[in-house]
Amino acid sequence: MSDPKHTLLSTIDSPADLRRLPRERLPQLADELREHVLHSVSRTGGHLSSNLGTVELTIALHYAFDTPDDRIIWDVGHQSYPHKILTGRRDAMGGLRQYGGISGFPRRCESEYDTFGTAHSSTSISAAVGMAVASRNQGHGKRQHIAVIGDGSMSAGMAFEALNNAGVMRDCNVIVILNDNEMSISPPVGALHRHLTKLMSGNFYAAARRVGQKILDPVPPLREFARKFEEHTKGMLGPGTIFEEFGFNYLGPIDGHDLDTLVSTLTNLRHRGGPQFLHVVTRKGAGYKLAEADPILYHGPGKFDPVRGIVKTAVPTKPTYTSVFSDWICDMAAKDSRLMAITPAMREGSGLVKFEQQFPTRYFDVGIAEQHAVTFAAGIACEGAKPVVAIYSTFLQRAYDQLIHDVALQNLDVTFAIDRAGLVGADGATHAGNYDYAFLRCIPNMVVMAPADEAECRRMLTTAYEYAGPAAVRYPRGSGPGVATERVLDTLPLGKGEIRRQSGAAAGGRVAILAFGSMVAPALAAAEQLDATVANMRFVKPLDADLVRELAASHDAIVTVEEGAIMGGAGSAVTEALAAHGIVLPVLQLGLPDRFVDHGEQGVLLAECGLDAAGIARSVRERFGGRVRLAAVAGSASA
Numbered sequence: 001m002s003d004p005k006h007t008l009l010s011t012i013d014s015p016a017d018l019r020r021l022p023r024e025r026l027p028q029l030a031d032e033l034r035e036h037v038l039h040s041v042s043r044t045g046g047h048l049s050s051n052l053g054t055v056e057l058t059i060a061l062h063y064a065f066d067t068p069d070d071r072i073i074w075d076v077g078h079q080s081y082p083h084k085i086l087t088g089r090r091d092a093m094g095g096l097r098q099y100g101g102i103s104g105f106p107r108r109c110e111s112e113y114d115t116f117g118t119a120h121s122s123t124s125i126s127a128a129v130g131m132a133v134a135s136r137n138q139g140h141g142k143r144q145h146i147a148v149i150g151d152g153s154m155s156a157g158m159a160f161e162a163l164n165n166a167g168v169m170r171d172c173n174v175i176v177i178l179n180d181n182e183m184s185i186s187p188p189v190g191a192l193h194r195h196l197t198k199l200m201s202g203n204f205y206a207a208a209r210r211v212g213q214k215i216l217d218p219v220p221p222l223r224e225f226a227r228k229f230e231e232h233t234k235g236m237l238g239p240g241t242i243f244e245e246f247g248f249n250y251l252g253p254i255d256g257h258d259l260d261t262l263v264s265t266l267t268n269l270r271h272r273g274g275p276q277f278l279h280v281v282t283r284k285g286a287g288y289k290l291a292e293a294d295p296i297l298y299h300g301p302g303k304f305d306p307v308r309g310i311v312k313t314a315v316p317t318k319p320t321y322t323s324v325f326s327d328w329i330c331d332m333a334a335k336d337s338r339l340m341a342i343t344p345a346m347r348e349g350s351g352l353v354k355f356e357q358q359f360p361t362r363y364f365d366v367g368i369a370e371q372h373a374v375t376f377a378a379g380i381a382c383e384g385a386k387p388v389v390a391i392y393s394t395f396l397q398r399a400y401d402q403l404i405h406d407v408a409l410q411n412l413d414v415t416f417a418i419d420r421a422g423l424v425g426a427d428g429a430t431h432a433g434n435y436d437y438a439f440l441r442c443i444p445n446m447v448v449m450a451p452a453d454e455a456e457c458r459r460m461l462t463t464a465y466e467y468a469g470p471a472a473v474r475y476p477r478g479s480g481p482g483v484a485t486e487r488v489l490d491t492l493p494l495g496k497g498e499i500r501r502q503s504g505a506a507a508g509g510r511v512a513i514l515a516f517g518s519m520v521a522p523a524l525a526a527a528e529q530l531d532a533t534v535a536n537m538r539f540v541k542p543l544d545a546d547l548v549r550e551l552a553a554s555h556d557a558i559v560t561v562e563e564g565a566i567m568g569g570a571g572s573a574v575t576e577a578l579a580a581h582g583i584v585l586p587v588l589q590l591g592l593p594d595r596f597v598d599h600g601e602q603g604v605l606l607a608e609c610g611l612d613a614a615g616i617a618r619s620v621r622e623r624f625g626g627r628v629r630l631a632a633v634a635g636s637a638s639a
């Protein structure tokens with residue numbers, strides 16, 4: 001690294017280099033590290049606030065522990081940039097979240113220091129417990145397993161399932177570090193937050209900090225005294241924490257920006273066995289005033305100028321699908337007082353900021369708790385109210401049993417507004433919503449729709465809402481083709497697609513492209529080159545089987561296109577319908593391949609998967625020749 005500002009950081013190629021530094025040099029390293037995080041994220045985009053907040057904690061962890069032999073597991077992993085920089089990826093930050101570059105999350109294939117792949121929250125404690133059990137049984141009884149988890153992520157059921165398990169494993173070395181910055185993406189919610197606030201409040205926190213500095217001095221002769229003093233003071237300081245009730249030895253809260261306290265505390269913890277819990281208090285966005293003032297805006301920004309900060313542009317841009325949903329839900333709630341909106345901790349991303357302002361008593365942020373969100377919606381529906389669950393496709397995966405067992409099996413009237421369906425771009429494979437067509441369409445009672453454009457999205461949301469059972473609308477991240485929406489609340493006929501373009505080709509050369517959702521626009525563009533018919537199928541379930549039959553009868557080959565996994569997806573619904581009617585003709589199924597697609601710009605990734613107009617046209621030509629010639633394809637099996 002040539003930057004003269006990073007004189008110390010530029011000498012750190014691994015945690016071993018870091019551990020050679022005298023403690024008094026760590027604050028300088030923290031300054032340079034923070035600066036490097038800020039400048040690289042400003043150039044690539046990425047998760048800024050959380051990383052600025054964990055600079056000191058990361059340094060202290062790698063300083064105090066023997067990484068990578070000691071295992072650090074970063075929950076979510078959106079705060080792992082300082083860790084990446086200190087573990088040999090300092091100069092790779094320019095490619096962070098870019099096509100071909102390093103990931104924005106920890107990945108086992110990227111570094112031996114990335115001990116566990118994360119991105120969906122609240123998995124770290126479970127993974128740490130699993131590793132600790134294995135280490136114990138393999139004779140690595142001294143190894144430590146450290147889960148670093150945020151206060152938002154701590155609210156998920158999975159985290160508590162793991163605490164419950166770990167709390168009785170006295171001979172397993174698990175350290176849970178709660179990185180409490182009093183923020184999720186938006187302000188934290190719920191009773192756990194209230195409990196943490198109590199632990200950090202006024203005198204308790206101040207006293208605990210003083211005590212922490214005294215008792216955690218690692219000098220051996222003081223240890224026994226420290227232990228007794230700690231027990232004594234814990235009793236004096238007030239009620240036990242929930243974590244102690246789970247069987248953890250709770251320490252803290254301590255200041256997560258005070259390197260001295262952090263290093264002393266962690267060094268001490270390193271030599272303790274059994275379940276340990278350290279409560280660390282940090283500031284989201286620390287060290288960058290703009291992010292400290294607005295950690296939500298700087299949670300996951302795109303590129304920006306670090307001097308000016310994020311500048312809100314006055315130029316009108318195309319509305320995103322999220323904003324179409326945002327307008328729709330406010331309009332529908334104004335019309336129907338039964339509507340209630342639910343988000344599992346994704347108020348901003350799911351487009352519910354305006355709704356919360358307008359309908360605060362009908363808005364429910366349940367925290368990072370997708371399973372609860374879905375069953376909570378089921379309960380609401382049981383009483384005749386009308387829940388709308390706004391959820392990212394990838395996070396709905398968490399609530400699959402709840403969707404089947406609690407909603408669909410009882411045919412409850414729950415609307416699912418599924419955002420970030422398909423490839424999401426810079427977050428990569430962990431966040432891609434590639435499986436919802438496949439996992440939703442096999443559930444009885446479900447209605448599943450995918451809009452071709454913004455106006456259709458609005459109509460589908462109304463259709464889902466008016467449908468008296470479970471219904472889902474899945475739409476992609478970002479904007480669509482730019483079709484203007486009107487503030488009306490009209491519906492679509494259930495299970496009916498439409499023809500968008502008719503082929504003029506002669507018999508023997510006619511191709512029908514059956515496109516779903518976001519693939520309608522590129523299919524139409526490809527069809528211009530191929531002179532193909534294009535159907536906007538609209539519904540994956542109920543599939544418009546009449547339209548499929550009609551197109552099969554009038555064309556020589558069928559092509560299905562979807563922004564979802566080919567296996568079991570929308571195209572599979574078409575081939576099943578053809579088979580059910582005994583129709584045999586050449587079929588080409590286009591969609592996402594049977595592999596995980598890495599990060600990069602959405603358009604680039606779609607092109608890589610052959611799902612842009614050029615790719616669709618190319619696949620059709622490759623499969624069927626320049627024009628479809630039945631002679632060339634007759635007798636070939638379905639793809």
Ligand SMILES: Cc1ncc(C[n+]2csc(CCOP(=O)(O)OP(=O)(O)O)c2C)c(N)n1
Nearest residue numbers: 050119120121150151152153183184185345
């Ligand atoms: C299962 C799941 N649901 C939702 C998210 C989206 N998400 C990413 S970070 C985040 C907030 C996490 O809060 P916290 O753990 O306190 O970390 P902080 O952002 O404050 O550093 C959320 C909701 C996710 N990654 N995984």
Ligand SMILES: CC(=O)[C@@H](O)[C@H](O)COP(=O)(O)O
Nearest residue numbers: 076078119300349420427477
């Ligand atoms: C880490 C995480 O899960 C979220 O911050 C996610 O990256 C948000 O994605 P969007 O930018 O698509 O809202």
Ligand SMILES: [Mg+2]
Nearest residue numbers: 150151152183
């Ligand atoms: Mg937090």
